[in-house]
Amino acid sequence: MDGRGDSGGGVTTLSRMPALLGHEEVGGLVAGLDVAVDERRARQQLRRQIARLEAELAGLFGEAFGHTEVPHRVEAISAQPRLLDLGELEALRDELADRAAEGRQALVERQRLEDETRALVERMLAAPQDFKWVRVSREELGLPGCGHWHSRPRLGPIGMLMGWWRVKISSGCPLSGRLAAVDHEGETRGEAGLLT
Amino acid sequence: MPRKGDEVSADPANRMGWVPAPQQGWVAPHIASEFPGLGIAWVEVDAKPGRSPEPVRRRLRDLSDRTYGSQAIRLRERPIPWAYRVFYRQIGLDPDRTRTAVEQLTLERLEDGGFRTHGLPADALNIAIVETGVALRAFDADRIDGRLCIRDSAPGESLAGTPAELAKGTLAIADEIRPLGLLFGATAEGFGVDRGSRRIAVAAVQVKGVPQIAVEEALWMAAATLEAA
Numbered sequence: 351m352d353g354r355g356d357s358g359g360g361v362t363t364l365s366r367m368p369a370l371l372g373h374e375e376v377g378g379l380v381a382g383l384d385v386a387v388d389e390r391r392a393r394q395q396l397r398r399q400i401a402r403l404e405a406e407l408a409g410l411f412g413e414a415f416g417h418t419e420v421p422h423r424v425e426a427i428s429a430q431p432r433l434l435d436l437g438e439l440e441a442l443r444d445e446l447a448d449r450a451a452e453g454r455q456a457l458v459e460r461q462r463l464e465d466e467t468r469a470l471v472e473r474m475l476a477a478p479q480d481f482k483w484v485r486v487s488r489e490e491l492g493l494p495g496c497g498h499w500h501s502r503p504r505l506g507p508i509g510m511l512m513g514w515w516r517v518k519i520s521s522g523c524p525l526s527g528r529l530a531a532v533d534h535e536g537e538t539r540g541e542a543g544l545l546t
Numbered sequence: 547m548p549r550k551g552d553e554v555s556a557d558p559a560n561r562m563g564w565v566p567a568p569q570q571g572w573v574a575p576h577i578a579s580e581f582p583g584l585g586i587a588w589v590e591v592d593a594k595p596g597r598s599p600e601p602v603r604r605r606l607r608d609l610s611d612r613t614y615g616s617q618a619i620r621l622r623e624r625p626i627p628w629a630y631r632v633f634y635r636q637i638g639l640d641p642d643r644t645r646t647a648v649e650q651l652t653l654e655r656l657e658d659g660g661f662r663t664h665g666l667p668a669d670a671l672n673i674a675i676v677e678t679g680v681a682l683r684a685f686d687a688d689r690i691d692g693r694l695c696i697r698d699s700a701p702g703e704s705l706a707g708t709p710a711e712l713a714k715g716t717l718a719i720a721d722e723i724r725p726l727g728l729l730f731g732a733t734a735e736g737f738g739v740d741r742g743s744r745r746i747a748v749a750a751v752q753v754k755g756v757p758q759i760a761v762e763e764a765l766w767m768a769a770a771t772l773e774a775a
């Protein structure tokens with residue numbers, strides 16, 4: 351041991367010894383130690399806040415993934431691991447709080463955008479002719495998959511001239527089996543080409 | 547003890563009883579008072595580094611099949627990875643740059659399409675880390691003097707193999723004489739496991755929020771895999 355042990359326990363003991371507290375020198379020492387203990391409590395409080403904010407950021411990151419970018423990075427305070435002082439912990443807490451606030455804001459913003467897009471799709475479905483050629487993807491609605499809603503004329507140019515518009519809903523992502531078949535077909539053709 | 551050529555069970559439960567009990571290290575008091583719950587424990591096993599046997603490689607493949615991208619995204623919300631992330635923050639590291647052990651492995655799994663084998667003891671540690679989330683590292687047990695501890699660096703101290711002195715207060719894993727490596731960082735030259743190692747110390751760093759049982763399970767799992775190989 352190097353004698354740097356925390357003296358919190360010692361303070362408690364000394365604080366309960368009024369005779370010793372009367373002594374000026376010891377009283378000064380105790381006051382100094384009290385400050386140290388208070389600072390340690392403050393650091394522990396900050397560490398608890400950091401833990402809570404980290405949990406919130408982790409939740410926001412997971413919730414936003416695939417929908418929007420959530421700013422969650424807080425740069426390292428130190429290149430190597432060490433005890434942080436009160437000021438550094440405070441700065442870290444503030445940075446995390448800022449990131450969490452930005453993350454919440456980004457999610458709210460994204461939610462608002464998705465709600466607006468959902469309303470747009472509903473209006474498109476109700477009156478396709480008012481939204482000519484408008485195309486909305488599932489991604490814009492925060493939905494998984496590759497599909498989209500596309501306002502298009504029936505029968506191509508004839509529908510365009512006649513004003514026959516409809517919303518076409520795509521069937522989604524290409525099937526992996528079909529893609530594999532295409533690859534296989536390509537390989538077979540390549541081999542055939544080599545042979546001929 | 548299994549003999550060479552014996553069938554090694556992929557299920558650690560079949561190998562129970564081979565593993566020595568973990569030893570508890572100590573944490574410098576002023577650090578322990580700042581970080582209640584911080585601890586270090588280790589087990590020592592007779593094992594040589596080398597190619598992982600088939601059951602270990604099979605176990606890695608099984609783990610790869612059980613690890614998905616969606617789990618990786620939600621990993622930081624799980625209690626043990628979260629506890630390490632919090633601790634990284636509290637000691638000044640950015641867990642998105644200096645990744646926690648389990649997050650680093652999960653990321654590599656996604657990038658490589660599977661957990662790649664790195665031989666022993668790395669594979670044994672990686673299996674235990676991914677299964678439990680606990681941060682493990684290996685040292686050459688024959689070069690450790692006394693008990694392991696977590697402490698801050700003394701003035702003038704440096705890691706073996708690096709000319710620069712450690713900055714005052716750098717947290718390190720040490721034995722009774724010298725720092726063996728940074729806490730969640732580089733290992734001092736000559737104290738990691740190399741070809742000449744014949745006895746391996748697997749150390750687990752426990753932080754607040756990581757249950758003791760998870761630490762014991764991680765150590766047991768890594769040690770059992772090493773012993774069986």
